[in-house]
Amino acid sequence: MRTATDWLATSLAVLSTLMVVAPLLAIFIYLIYKGASSLNLAFFTQIPKPEGEEGGGMANAIVGSGVLLALASLIGIPIGIAGGIFLAEFGRGTKLANAVRFTADVLNGVPSIVMGMAVYALVVTPRMPFSALAGGVALGIMMIPTVTRTTEEMLLMVPHAVREAALALGVPNWRSVLSITVKTASPGIITGCMLAFARVAGETAPLIFTAFGNSNWSVALNQPISALPLEIYRYALSPYDDQHRQAWAAALVLVVLIVAAVSLVRYVTSRGVLKGAS
Amino acid sequence: MGVGIEVVNLNAWYGANHTLQDINLNIPANHATALIGPSGCGKSTFVRCLNRMHETNPIARVTGTVRIGDLDIYEDAKPVEIRRRVGMVFQRPNPFPTMSIYDNVAAGLKLNGYSNRRVLDEIVERSLKDSALWDEVKDDLKKKSGASLSGGQQQRLCIARALAVDPEVLLMDEPASALDPVSTSKIEDLIFQLKSQYTIVIVTHNMQQAARVAEKTGFFLNGRMVEFDSTHKIFTNPSDKRTEDYITGRFG
Numbered sequence: 001m002r003t004a005t006d007w008l009a010t011s012l013a014v015l016s017t018l019m020v021v022a023p024l025l026a027i028f029i030y031l032i033y034k035g036a037s038s039l040n041l042a043f044f045t046q047i048p049k050p051e052g053e054e055g056g057g058m059a060n061a062i063v064g065s066g067v068l069l070a071l072a073s074l075i076g077i078p079i080g081i082a083g084g085i086f087l088a089e090f091g092r093g094t095k096l097a098n099a100v101r102f103t104a105d106v107l108n109g110v111p112s113i114v115m116g117m118a119v120y121a122l123v124v125t126p127r128m129p130f131s132a133l134a135g136g137v138a139l140g141i142m143m144i145p146t147v148t149r150t151t152e153e154m155l156l157m158v159p160h161a162v163r164e165a166a167l168a169l170g171v172p173n174w175r176s177v178l179s180i181t182v183k184t185a186s187p188g189i190i191t192g193c194m195l196a197f198a199r200v201a202g203e204t205a206p207l208i209f210t211a212f213g214n215s216n217w218s219v220a221l222n223q224p225i226s227a228l229p230l231e232i233y234r235y236a237l238s239p240y241d242d243q244h245r246q247a248w249a250a251a252l253v254l255v256v257l258i259v260a261a262v263s264l265v266r267y268v269t270s271r272g273v274l275k276g277a278s
Numbered sequence: 279m280g281v282g283i284e285v286v287n288l289n290a291w292y293g294a295n296h297t298l299q300d301i302n303l304n305i306p307a308n309h310a311t312a313l314i315g316p317s318g319c320g321k322s323t324f325v326r327c328l329n330r331m332h333e334t335n336p337i338a339r340v341t342g343t344v345r346i347g348d349l350d351i352y353e354d355a356k357p358v359e360i361r362r363r364v365g366m367v368f369q370r371p372n373p374f375p376t377m378s379i380y381d382n383v384a385a386g387l388k389l390n391g392y393s394n395r396r397v398l399d400e401i402v403e404r405s406l407k408d409s410a411l412w413d414e415v416k417d418d419l420k421k422k423s424g425a426s427l428s429g430g431q432q433q434r435l436c437i438a439r440a441l442a443v444d445p446e447v448l449l450m451d452e453p454a455s456a457l458d459p460v461s462t463s464k465i466e467d468l469i470f471q472l473k474s475q476y477t478i479v480i481v482t483h484n485m486q487q488a489a490r491v492a493e494k495t496g497f498f499l500n501g502r503m504v505e506f507d508s509t510h511k512i513f514t515n516p517s518d519k520r521t522e523d524y525i526t527g528r529f530g
Binding site for chain 2: 159161162164165166167168169170171172175176179180183184186
């Protein structure tokens, strides 16, 4: 009887694991199946050809996505981490902290298209029309709540004994927070940043009103800029088969780039970890 | 060199809880002083008042005077300055988990702005030798995390970390209660050696431990200090009936 229960529980666990992994694998395999054939040198080095012409590439969109995500990270990660540190370490129990936490949770639930419209209303003006900067701001704001809340939770998981150890050495509280608590929690905080990054990397809606898209080469921050999700959206709706294929290829490239970026950060940040560190 | 501690009319509260009531005593320099008593009697609170760690809890409050050497710690100095002069070792070993052995020992100095490599190297080596850990870790100082050591080694690492900032007083809050007997006896040997250089105050549940390491012993009960005398007197001929009941195992 006990073996049977054990067997049943193990099977259920294995089955659940498969159900979690299956959709991811299916998406990936389908993307490779549909998109890999359109990947060639031109895809990575050329800009889109005019409507109806075959060939061309998405170099501008790949670089554009890179620029937008770099901007978003520069805005979202520092503000998000600072917010998390405030919530966990300095504002605990205060009204301001409760307000910040509530705002972050609400912000997390705001549909991304609404975020795009809000940034359009606030940042996009006649003097600065659709621009990379506006797109970066929209994505950056979307990163803040995830980063803030994971940072807060990871800091709260640092044992009280570790904080006490630092204080008992005569280390000022701010120094102990920055050098001990945040450092101890950093693997979790980095994971939170990567989650936020991966989430906004595929966002299309907030970019429609802000970065807008650009079929020419542009990396200027005050000009409209192209991005992979925008190109996927545009090409998928186009009447031409060649552009459909390119949309699949772009989707594949986007997923691979996200995986590569996340893996790179994980690799770089895990190199300094010592033997036996917990 | 260690300095004496003079405590006058010390009272402490956690919220509405009056955890220490009118404590008066003189702790001699360069000796080990043990504080014994049942759980919740206030002995841990008392040592936490000696380095102002008590007040890191927002609901805690203290009144009275504590003089360490000639410094009135509640009048003349900031908490961070006191804590550099009064080191503390906690009940459970608490090394910084992400730091190497070396960085754990150097943490107090590095985080307060010292960066001279040669001086740091010297201090780390001296502190680890003083805490009798050097021979066990000298080959992996920067390779291994402090958390990778055994419990007893971690506790000696924490002692080294406290010694590295060159305190005058070392407070130990049940430093061996989470350790096995072999590690415990190493810690006790260590206390014996360290008291020539530091004033040591050790809270312990283990009365044999108090008898082994300390010259003076104080007995706490319900937030008050019942008796403070030489360890020999406390354990052979206590003046107070309650002390006698406690050390003979009638309660606690």
